[in-house]
Amino acid sequence: MSDNKEDLELEALQRELDDAFATTRPRRGFEDELWLRMQARRPLWTRLREAVGSWGALFREAPAIPLGAVAVLLVVVIGASILVNSGLRLSPTHNSGAAGVAQAPDMALGAEFGKLPTPALHPGVYPAPAAYGPSASYATFEQSNLYFGSANLRWAGQMPLPAQAPVFRYTEPGVTTADQFAGSVGASSDKQVRSGTGFPATYRGQSFTLTIQPTEPQLPLEPYFTLAPSAPVSTNGADLQDAAATFLGQYTLVPSWPSSVTVHQSGGHVIVQYSRAFQLPGGGVAYLVNWVGQRYGASVDINDGGIDAASGPLPLNLEATNYRLISNDQAVQMALASAPALTQSIQPAPAVDLKTVELVYALAFARGQGYYEPAYLFSGTFQYNGQTYTKRVLVPLVDPSLRS
Amino acid sequence: MAADRPPFEDVYRDFLGRIYAYVRAQVRTSADAEDITAQVFMNAYQAYDRFEPRNLTPAAWLFRIARNATLDHFRASGRRDRLQRTIEHQPEAEEDPATMAEERIQYRALLAHVAGLPERQRNAISLRHSGLSFEEVGHLMSCSEDAAKMLYHRALKTLRDAVAGQEQAVE
Numbered sequence: 001m002s003d004n005k006e007d008l009e010l011e012a013l014q015r016e017l018d019d020a021f022a023t024t025r026p027r028r029g030f031e032d033e034l035w036l037r038m039q040a041r042r043p044l045w046t047r048l049r050e051a052v053g054s055w056g057a058l059f060r061e062a063p064a065i066p067l068g069a070v071a072v073l074l075v076v077v078i079g080a081s082i083l084v085n086s087g088l089r090l091s092p093t094h095n096s097g098a099a100g101v102a103q104a105p106d107m108a109l110g111a112e113f114g115k116l117p118t119p120a121l122h123p124g125v126y127p128a129p130a131a132y133g134p135s136a137s138y139a140t141f142e143q144s145n146l147y148f149g150s151a152n153l154r155w156a157g158q159m160p161l162p163a164q165a166p167v168f169r170y171t172e173p174g175v176t177t178a179d180q181f182a183g184s185v186g187a188s189s190d191k192q193v194r195s196g197t198g199f200p201a202t203y204r205g206q207s208f209t210l211t212i213q214p215t216e217p218q219l220p221l222e223p224y225f226t227l228a229p230s231a232p233v234s235t236n237g238a239d240l241q242d243a244a245a246t247f248l249g250q251y252t253l254v255p256s257w258p259s260s261v262t263v264h265q266s267g268g269h270v271i272v273q274y275s276r277a278f279q280l281p282g283g284g285v286a287y288l289v290n291w292v293g294q295r296y297g298a299s300v301d302i303n304d305g306g307i308d309a310a311s312g313p314l315p316l317n318l319e320a321t322n323y324r325l326i327s328n329d330q331a332v333q334m335a336l337a338s339a340p341a342l343t344q345s346i347q348p349a350p351a352v353d354l355k356t357v358e359l360v361y362a363l364a365f366a367r368g369q370g371y372y373e374p375a376y377l378f379s380g381t382f383q384y385n386g387q388t389y390t391k392r393v394l395v396p397l398v399d400p401s402l403r404s
Numbered sequence: 405m406a407a408d409r410p411p412f413e414d415v416y417r418d419f420l421g422r423i424y425a426y427v428r429a430q431v432r433t434s435a436d437a438e439d440i441t442a443q444v445f446m447n448a449y450q451a452y453d454r455f456e457p458r459n460l461t462p463a464a465w466l467f468r469i470a471r472n473a474t475l476d477h478f479r480a481s482g483r484r485d486r487l488q489r490t491i492e493h494q495p496e497a498e499e500d501p502a503t504m505a506e507e508r509i510q511y512r513a514l515l516a517h518v519a520g521l522p523e524r525q526r527n528a529i530s531l532r533h534s535g536l537s538f539e540e541v542g543h544l545m546s547c548s549e550d551a552a553k554m555l556y557h558r559a560l561k562t563l564r565d566a567v568a569g570q571e572q573a574v575e
Contacts, residue, residue, distance in 0.1 A: 010557075013564050014533075017518075020511035021533040024425035026438060031420055034442050038416075038449050164451045256479055279476050281469055285490040318480065320443075322450045 030346060034108050112168055112321045115404040118371050119362035121341040121394050122219060122291040123148040146292055146380075147389040151346030153336045156353040156380070159328040163359055164281045165374035167398065170316040172368045173223055175201070178212045180313055181225065185251040207231075212314060220293045220365040223314040227251060232306025244272035244300035247307050248384045253300050255312065270302040276313070278361050278372065286359045286374065293360075293377050293392040318372070324399040325374065331357075335378045335393045346384055352391045354380040361392060366404070373398055412452050416445060417463050422463075422534050429518045430474045430531045440477050444470045464540045468532060471544055476512050478523075519564045525559030532556050 123146070178201055182188050187205030203210040211226045235243035240263055248254045258277040263270060276297030277285035290296045298312025326334070335354060356379050361372045378393040396403065423444055428437040447469050448455075457466055480486035518529055524545065531541045 007453060009564060010560055013567070016511065016514060017529065017533045020514050021429070021530070021535075023511065024428050024515065025421045026424045026441065027434070030424075030438060031417075033447060035416065037442065039445060068563075162454060164447060164454075202509070218461075258479075279472060279474060279479070282451060283468060322446065343534045352493060367475075 015136075019098070024156050032213045045167045063200045099353060107400060113167060113319075113323075113371065115374060115402060116323070116371050116398055117166065117364035117366035118373075119364040119375055119390065119396050121148060121293055123341050145347070145386075145389050146389065147187075147350075147391050148292075148342035150340040151345075151347045151382070151391050152349055153221065153338075153391075153393070154351070154353050155332045155378075157355040157357055157378075159357060160330065162325070163284070163286075163329060164322070165278075165286060165359060165361075165397065166281065166320040167374070168278065168318040168320050168361075168372040170222065170318055172215055173314060173316060173371070174202065177316070178314070178340070179224075181212065182210055185227065185253065203252045204401065215365055215370055217365045220370065221290070222363060222370050224311055225314055226309055226311040227253070228309045234305065234306050235302060237305075240270055241272055241301060243307065244310075247300060248298070248310055252275045253298070253310060253312065256315070257297075258289075259297055268304040272300040272302065274298040274312070280359075286361050288372065289362055289375075289377060289394075293379070293394060323398040323402050326399055331376050331397065333393045333396045338395065340395050350382045350384060350389075350391075352380045352382045354391070354393065355376040356380070359397075360394075364374065364397070391393060408457050409452075409455065410462070412449060413491075415448075415452075415466070419462065419466050420445070423466055426467065426470055426530050426534045427474055429515050431477065436477065440470070440473050443473045447473065458464065461540070464537060464543060466546055467534065471527060471531075491497075514567070517563055520566065521559055521562060524555060525562055528552060528556040529559045529563065542547060548558060 031327075100303035116367065145151075179188065182203040182205075185205065187203040187210040188210070200211060202215045203212075208227055208229045213221075213224045213226075215221065215223055233247060238246075241261055242285075245254060255274050255276065256278055259274040260277070261276055262273045262275065264273060265271075274297045276288040279285055287295045290295065298310070300307060301309040301311075358377050358379075360375055360377045362375045364371050374397040376395045376397060378395065380392055381388050381390050383389075415426050418439070424437060424441045427433065427440045430541075431440065443541075444466065446467055455462075518526055520526075521529065527545060528541060531544060532538070534542070538552045538556070539549045541556070542549045545552060545555070547555070551562070
């Protein structure tokens with residue numbers, strides 16, 4: 001093909017693309033529907049203030065949104081204000097009646113999941129049962145110098161820019177989900193249910209055993225799988241990270257969520273860790289931390305050159321929604337005023353300068369649902385008896401009025 | 405509100421169509437495109453108080469949110485769809501004919517070809533023809549302006565070959 005002919009073809013294609021993108025539009029009505037949904041998710045007091053403020057403007061100039069949309073919005077706002085003023089309370093699960101009324105509880109809360117449970121560090125619950133796989137083992141490597149007792153805290157760091165961070169929710173899976181997952185890794189036969197509820201469950205595949213655990217609410221820990229080969233799978237001297245990825249890939253278990261991979265070694269025991277993260281709407285990620293503030297996710301256990309287990313969270317559908325978050329100043333105040341996560345403390349209480357802070361996600365579980373909630377993880381170190389200890393404080397970012 | 409930040413309603417009305425078209429060129433169905441577009445503007449609405457027009461144009465800001473939301477969609481749905489198809493031996497979901505009739509797309513086949521491009525090429529084409537400059541495309545895709553141009557032209561040739569391949573197959 002001559003250059004000239006190719007150039008002409010590409011120019012024609014560019015024009016077609018211009019037209020294609022310029023003429024592709026959503027169906028009629030979508031613009032108004034979405035606008036109303038956005039309005040309905042704003043805090044009630046904001047909508048009332050703006051409704052009052054814009055009442056005059058509505059009649060002075062052309063409306064920014066269609067009059068039909070404004071009319072429906074006013075019905076929603078007025079209906080909600082009547083409910084608030086009457087003292088009536090609807091349960092967050094109430095879903096009957098006209099659409100505007102049914103949405104009132106969510107609108108009052110500012111988010112659609114209702115009041116959230118509060119994530120917290122639970123060092124006292126540790127050690128976790130051995131069944132939770134390599135990730136829990138990794139936590140034992142790292143937690144020896146963590147301190148959760150009382151301390152005199154001072155903030156000496158720099159806060160990050162506030163970021164938008166939604167709340168993610170999963171519903172506790174049933175046996176069907178577990179069976180489907182087992183089937184996807186080739187272990188759908190010989191299921192051995194170990195309890196009346198169907199969980200935990202063990203499945204047998206060709207040369208491996210798969211165990212699926214339900215949510216462990218006390219930690220909490222989301223539903224987890226552990227896949228253990230019948231005999232250790234040799235890494236054949238390969239790079240351990242590559243060997244772990246190859247092993248996971250055989251079962252299509254390579255994490256689909258954002259992650260960072262690290263390799264931890266203690267003697268002949270190696271853990272290849274895929275730390276789970278959540279994508280933030282404005283860019284970047286925030287890592288998931290466990291009950292002692294440690295990153296976790298999926299992992300592969302290697303002992304003396306042989307892979308003997310892989311574990312990770314059961315793939316579950318996540319719903320996302322936004323909640324009103326506290327400001328950085330409030331977060332610092334809450335960190336400094338936080339109660340110790342453990343009662344056992346060094347006496348006198350050490351002075352700790354909290355110097356670092358990271359936006360993280362922490363899991364809280366209630367009413368059969370798990371919530372990944374944004375939080376700030378503050379940390380600082382101090383010396384005691386010649387040892388360096390790390391103090392961690394987890395501050396949930398969802399506004400306290402939206403938490404149960 | 406900052407003096408130089410336009411009212412969100414204006415941004416919404418100016419960009420809804422463009423964002424929808426960008427998203428629609430990435431995904432298989434209009435339902436997915438609507439869901440993602442809704443998520444984009446919900447997120448943008450929540451974050452608008454923190455948007456700094458001095459650092460970023462509204463277009464670059466919104467398309468960054470749209471790109472992230474689309475990537476999130478693929479991450480969330482990819483594993484679920486693969487698992488579902490493995491279990492049920494089902495083909496990929498097809499668009500409902502009634503919905504197709506309702507949708508306002510004149511160049512459906514061309515957009516389907518765009519959707520079939522590799523992720524970075526697809527984004528380069530979609531962002532560029534959504535009205536972004538190569539500098540903005542590069543910024544969004546974490547590469548230089550020149551790299552964005554090269555990526556775009558490579559994508560354009562891949563697209564041309566795909567379209568030509570289908571036309572030959574039809575003949």
